[in-house]
Amino acid sequence: MQVREGLKDGIVFFEKLFKRHGMNEVLAEYMNMLINLVILTLVVIGVNYLIKRFIIGTFKTFTNKTKTTFDDFLIKSNFPRYVGRIVPLYIVYYFFPLIFSEFPRTLEIFYKLFNIYVVILVVWIFRSIIRTTRNYLKTRPSFNDKPLESFSQVIMIFIWLIGIMFIFSELTGKSVIGFAISLGAASAVILLIFKDTILGFVASIQVSVNDIVRIGDWITFEKYGADGTVTEINLATVRVQNWDNTFTTIPTYSLISDSFQNWRGMLESPGRRIKRSIYIKQNSVKFLTPEDLKKLKNISLISPYLENRQAEINKYNESHNIDKSLLINGRNQTNLGVFRKYADSYLHEHSAVHKEMYIIVRHQAPTAQGIPLEILCFSKDKRWENFEYISADIFDHLIAAIPYFGLQLFENPSGDDVRAVLESIK
Known part of the structure; x- marks a missing residue:
């Protein structure tokens, strides 16, 4: 408590100084706020630099010494950088109300923007973890033929949906439950807008559960002119590299709605x-x-x-x-x-x-x-x-x-x- 009171005294230091030298009271408040804002910005930049320089550098050094590749993928997906933003964010959250204590309207806007940024940062951290997990599993032989791209996209859609619900709640002042109820009422419109995404999601599940197509399979799909190896399966499309090295993209739901030829049985047979x-x-x-x-x-x-x-x-x-x-x-x-x-x-x-x-x-x-x-x-x-x-x-x-x-x-x-x-x- 004493520390916080001491900080408050330090925050108004320049304001008192300007008033002693005869500056207008309102102008002194604005000048004090501006100077403190500049100092806070420099402190945040400095802390952010130290985190990048030392903490993230230490994390990279640690990952180079470990045998697992999971932490290497964490670095590639910017996980340490996103986590490192928590400390500067906390500093801003702690000092901003002290600097703008005389500006309640500005504080109100700040809290809204701060909460929105926190939601986005949490979504980014989850996205980084999901990408890391996906890329790591791709290196495992047992997951080479699984549609990991589709699963990761589905999970990210749900995470972004939850994040958007919280952002909407912050902007409108309504509860997340109220937003979900409104979303349910507009489900017909949502189904129309996201028809292809929903079809792709259902198709991805059926393709995976029924083992219809795997990455690496040779398929022939005359309707789309595809004849080659499946290189990617995601929520919306399946990517096929043809034998002439061209690429054909096929809607994922076509794999369960149309007929195509999969040569996997031939490749797995003795001849x-x-x-x-x-x-x-x-x-x-x-x-x-x-x-x-x-x-x-x-x-x-x-x-x-x-x-x-x-x-x-x-x-x-x-x-x-x-x-x-x-x-x-x-x-x-x-x-x-x-x-x-x-x-x-x-x-x-x-x-x-x-x-x-x-x-x-x-x-x-x-x-x-x-x-x-x-x-x-x-x-x-x-x-x-x-x-x-x-x-x-x-x-x-x-x-x-x-x-x-x-x-x-x-x-x-x-x-x-x-x-x-x-x-x-x-």
């Missing part, structure tokens, strides 16, 4: 699917003669198969007295069937094909482009560039092997083909 068809000319398919079979037995991959299969067929034909003067009679092998077996054997022997997953060679219903011979298997290496190399290697070989079986690939006639026909007619 990546290869599914492609070769189109065979229908009129190149034929029964195999003994001469054809003799020639094909030189192909090592199918030589045992041909021996066993032909022995089985011959036994059947003989037991049923089949007239083989015509090749169509009885059971026969076809060049397409043998090639299909060759392709199957080749895939089973290929070192890059996953043997414990599906390996299927099948021909589908004939089309105007020929008979589709579909190859379905899985590559062991799921990396895109290696996957394409493996696919190309398989089909390079199969396409080159087709003529050995007397088969032909379907191909639309080119201009050279038409020209050759016309020249032959001439």
Whole structure:
């Protein structure tokens, strides 16, 4: 109490001095207030400098010696700077009423502005802690694929909402509860204004809870032209880096309202699917003669198969007295069937094909482009560039092997083909 009385005497020192030298009383009060305000400003600047120089510097030195990175993120989010403002703020709060004791209207405005600034400072401190927590969790492997950006934004919206309620209460003199009631009455307007934010918030929760999309997932979203890796998930948008290094932003709520393709299952599976068809000319398919079979037995991959299969067929034909003067009679092998077996054997022997997953060679219903011979298997290496190399290697070989079986690939006639026909007619 004595200290405060002593401070009051010190505050009016210049006022008494000016009055003793004959200055007008009102002018002496204003001059005293102005001088004290300048002194207070210099003191606050000095204290703020000392805090930055020593306290924050000490905090940085301490964080450099610790093993955890959490305190490093605290510095990056300006947490020590915001906390350091508490001491100068307290000095202003303590001395300002003494300086402006003769100016009640100014004090009233000061208290309002001071309280508003305290609310904003508290919000900044919480924001710093939330950003620090978010950035720290991003360094943890278990949180790499979680939409931390969305969660932090949602929390900040609630904190700012509470802060705005307190600021509104300070400006209007109404209670925070009264403001909340008014907010409830205007909920329809608020819902309209913040429709996208609310949809994004709901979508973020569903995306996280249902594990629909993670950061790092490869997704394809044709509606928005996205085909690449998810790099960021926040309250309003999902950011996708496409394979051509462009970026596409997708509304978060579209992930639950529209259909898209997530390739995570492929990346987590043992292999990546290869599914492609070769189109065979229908009129190149034929029964195999003994001469054809003799020639094909030189192909090592199918030589045992041909021996066993032909022995089985011959036994059947003989037991049923089949007239083989015509090749169509009885059971026969076809060049397409043998090639299909060759392709199957080749895939089973290929070192890059996953043997414990599906390996299927099948021909589908004939089309105007020929008979589709579909190859379905899985590559062991799921990396895109290696996957394409493996696919190309398989089909390079199969396409080159087709003529050995007397088969032909379907191909639309080119201009050279038409020209050759016309020249032959001439």
